[in-house]
Amino acid sequence: MFTNLINTFVLAWQYTLSHADEFILALREHLFLVTISMIVGILVCVPLGIWTARSKRIATAALNTVNTLRVIPSLAILFLLIPYLGLSSTSALIALIVLALPPILINTDAAFRGISPAILEAARGMGMKPQQILFQIEFPLAAPVILTGIRIAAVEVIASATLAAFVGSGGLGIYITRGFALYDYSILFVGAVPVALLTLFSEGIISGAQKLIQYPQ
Secondary structure, three states: OHHHHHHHHHHHHHHHHHOHHHHHHHHHHHHHHHHHHHHHHHHHHHHHHHHHHHOHHHHHHHHHHHHHHHOOOHHHHHHHHHHHHOOOHHHHHHHHHHHHHHHHHHHHHHHHHOOOHHHHHHHHHOOOOHHHHHHHHHHHHHHHHHHHHHHHHHHHHHHHHHHHHHHOOOOOHHHHHHHHHHOOHHHHHHHHHHHHHHHHHHHHHHHHHHHHHHOOO
């Protein structure tokens, strides 16, 4: 069994070398989908999370909405968008953005709610303005929890970006679908292994940033 696994990896490596240009393009497409989805998710959910932490009414509406989205599989969202947006990168991007929203929003909301009122009161007593309190007090305290949400979202988006292959948007998922279609595990590995490595890399980078913020040298 171990020998078969090694042989599969060797064949996958040979296939990658023989399709180098296609692989590089697929990797770029995958990273593009992930990057845009995460940027939009962060730009939307961090400010919204600050707002929900300060307003119970907004929190109820926003958190209930994202929790509803959280239970819908990304593949189902993708197929629901196809009749309206067609087989396009836009469909894949929207599905991935929807996937990224819940963990970032929920963690941002929890991070700002978890800040001790005594700390904020002390900052006001020192004469700090609301913007100073937000950027100098609240954000540094909330950052580790926000990063946890970003880390969860990144892992889910990197893995789910393989679904872009179903709508002709490329990405590393083309090798997974091709491998299944041809019953060739070596081709499947060409897509699956880089996705796993990208997931581990993002996990390590964001976890390192969390530790740096929590335990600065």
